[in-house]
Amino acid sequence: MMTDPQMQLAGITQALQGADVYLRGVDSFLKQIDMRLQASEAERVKKQVENDIEITNIVSGMHDTARQYFVQWEQVRSSEK
Amino acid sequence: MGKETISENTPSVLPDDYADVRPLTAVPDSTSEMPVYTGPGVENGEEQSSESPKNLFMQAYEAVRTTDKVSTIVDNVAIWWKGRHIDAIEKDIQRLEALASTQSAEASRHEQRLQASNDAALELGRIKNELGVNQVDHSQAANRGDEYAAVKARAESHAATAENINRELAKKRELKEQFERDREGARGRVAERFQNNINANIEVIRNIDSQVDQMQQNLGVADKIVASLQEKQEVARAFLNNPSTLSVDKQMAKSLVQDLEGRIQDMKSAMQIQQEKIAVCDRKKSTLENQKLTWEARIAKKPEQAKVGNEEVSDTEKEESFVAETTKQITEREDALMGDEAETATIEKDPRVVMIEELRDLIHQPELERYDSPDFQDVILENGTPEEKVLVRTYGMFTRMFNFLESSSGHNQESEELDPVSFAREYDEVIDDYIDNPEIALLFDSDNRENIEKGNGTPEQQFLVKLFMFFEYIFSSMDIRTESKKSDKNLI
Numbered sequence: 001m002m003t004d005p006q007m008q009l010a011g012i013t014q015a016l017q018g019a020d021v022y023l024r025g026v027d028s029f030l031k032q033i034d035m036r037l038q039a040s041e042a043e044r045v046k047k048q049v050e051n052d053i054e055i056t057n058i059v060s061g062m063h064d065t066a067r068q069y070f071v072q073w074e075q076v077r078s079s080e081k
Numbered sequence: 082m083g084k085e086t087i088s089e090n091t092p093s094v095l096p097d098d099y100a101d102v103r104p105l106t107a108v109p110d111s112t113s114e115m116p117v118y119t120g121p122g123v124e125n126g127e128e129q130s131s132e133s134p135k136n137l138f139m140q141a142y143e144a145v146r147t148t149d150k151v152s153t154i155v156d157n158v159a160i161w162w163k164g165r166h167i168d169a170i171e172k173d174i175q176r177l178e179a180l181a182s183t184q185s186a187e188a189s190r191h192e193q194r195l196q197a198s199n200d201a202a203l204e205l206g207r208i209k210n211e212l213g214v215n216q217v218d219h220s221q222a223a224n225r226g227d228e229y230a231a232v233k234a235r236a237e238s239h240a241a242t243a244e245n246i247n248r249e250l251a252k253k254r255e256l257k258e259q260f261e262r263d264r265e266g267a268r269g270r271v272a273e274r275f276q277n278n279i280n281a282n283i284e285v286i287r288n289i290d291s292q293v294d295q296m297q298q299n300l301g302v303a304d305k306i307v308a309s310l311q312e313k314q315e316v317a318r319a320f321l322n323n324p325s326t327l328s329v330d331k332q333m334a335k336s337l338v339q340d341l342e343g344r345i346q347d348m349k350s351a352m353q354i355q356q357e358k359i360a361v362c363d364r365k366k367s368t369l370e371n372q373k374l375t376w377e378a379r380i381a382k383k384p385e386q387a388k389v390g391n392e393e394v395s396d397t398e399k400e401e402s403f404v405a406e407t408t409k410q411i412t413e414r415e416d417a418l419m420g421d422e423a424e425t426a427t428i429e430k431d432p433r434v435v436m437i438e439e440l441r442d443l444i445h446q447p448e449l450e451r452y453d454s455p456d457f458q459d460v461i462l463e464n465g466t467p468e469e470k471v472l473v474r475t476y477g478m479f480t481r482m483f484n485f486l487e488s489s490s491g492h493n494q495e496s497e498e499l500d501p502v503s504f505a506r507e508y509d510e511v512i513d514d515y516i517d518n519p520e521i522a523l524l525f526d527s528d529n530r531e532n533i534e535k536g537n538g539t540p541e542q543q544f545l546v547k548l549f550m551f552f553e554y555i556f557s558s559m560d561i562r563t564e565s566k567k568s569d570k571n572l573i
Contacts, residue, residue: 005330009337015344016340016341019344019345023347023348023351026299026354030354033358041365043281044282044284047278054274055271058270058271058274059267061267065263
């Protein structure tokens with residue numbers, strides 16, 4: 001399959017240039033992907049920490065409630081006597 | 082009489098153990114970190130082995146307090162929240178319901194009897210009128226009045242007790258419902274936070290998916306470029322291998338083939354990097370998904386555990402059996418007093434009553450009368466044998482009880498007032514000491530026991546053996562207790 005060598009040369013040069021464009025672009029493409037992943041992970045961790053703090057507060061609130069409950073219970077109990 | 086005392090003092094609804102829940106107040110207030118419990122029962126191994134609700138609570142509390150991962154809190158809280166205390170209160174409520182209905186039934190039984198007595202008196206008056214007998218036997222009338230008043234007082238006392246118990250019930254129910262509402266509310270709020278965490282994970286997973294998708298597309302482009310480079314490389318190779326190609330052109334073709342080869346390798350390594358990145362993303366995604374599944378399972382409402390009842394019955398059951406016995410005795414004596422022979426005949430004697438009567442006969446032996454003297458008691462408590470010491474303490478209990486029973490039948494007006502519940506409580510420890518005393522336990526070896534029952538042995542020994550049989554009877558009718566304790570172990 002032989003065609004005009006000039007044409008072939010042009011085709012090869014174009015293919016090489018296409019690969020160069022891709023290779024130049026791939027770094028920044030991957031950097032962008034990394035950035036997006038990191039941002040979304042950071043957001044997730046932030047939300048989770050907030051939720052964890054709230055959960056801890058709720059749990060200590062429950063401790064207080066339970067304490068009050070048992071105090072009341074003691075009162076009911078002692079009022080029997 | 083002791084009845085009024087009963088109505089003023091609603092029978093206890095909580096075993097003594099629960100009083101010790103109070104150490105909770107030792108938990109310091111803290112909003113920034115989990116409260117630290119510093120009271121008893123935390124690091125104490127022997128306390129841990131105990132199964133009392135107090136200790137179960139402490140264990141559950143400790144599990145919550147020291148938990149490192151907040152994500153395990155929901156589990157721990159569920160255990161703690163579900164708490165034996167709720168079970169205990171439920172049990173109390175059931176017990177109170179039963180007590181209230183017994184008391185109401187007693188009250189209405191007495192009222193019916195009063196009604197019947199009134200009807201009978203009217204009928205008797207009518208017959209007397211018809212017969213023209215108008216003499217009035219004043220002593221009979223007075224007796225009737227006394228008896229009538231006694232039954233009436235009894236009915237009122239039972240009704241008042243029932244009313245007290247019902248008030249108590251209402252308070253307990255309200256408290257329990259409030260606690261359960263709080264518990265559900267808190268649980269819901271915790272679950273909501275976990276749902277937020279799940280949603281955050283879902284968001285990240287979506288983002289990962291879209292980034293992976295872009296990389297896949299980019300890889301597709303790279304594939305095409307590589308294919309094109311390889312195609313061009315073939316062309317250059319063919320040119321290189323063509324014999325008619327000039328050697329200068331061959332040089333150029335050769336360097337082109339090398340250039341193309343270099344680009345192909347660069348492209349392949351760029352693709353490799355992306356593929357590795359995709360693999361990293363996949364791993365991250367599956368971690369997040371697992372975490373999400375774990376959380377979802379955690380906040381899914383688990384079916385309520387089967388209700389555990391009947392633990393911690395010892396104190397209450399003791400009290401109850403005392404109350405039951407005394408009530409039974411009172412009823413019987415009342416029936417005798419009312420001269421209602423038919424009714425008395427139909428009541429089968431409770432074995433416990435029979436035993437109590439035997440015990441009374443034993444304790445009233447002349448040899449044991451000296452135990453009644455405080456001086457003798459002091460001597461015994463200092464220098465007596467173990468069985469004498471135990472007898473001193475139980476003797477006081479039984480004489481007081483018999484005096485009370487006799488006073489309720491009108492034989493002994495001088496005796497003290499006695500509230501069966503506080504009475505049982507007062508002697509709770511005495512009974513425990515007696516049952517747990519290893520030296521006393523020697524008396525209950527089957528050989529010794531048989532021998533003593535035959536009438537050999539001191540009056541003290543006879544009394545203690547009889548007493549032991551009495552307790553044995555009472556406790557063996559409580560088999561449920563030991564069984565439920567076993568099943569509790571499985572649940573922990």
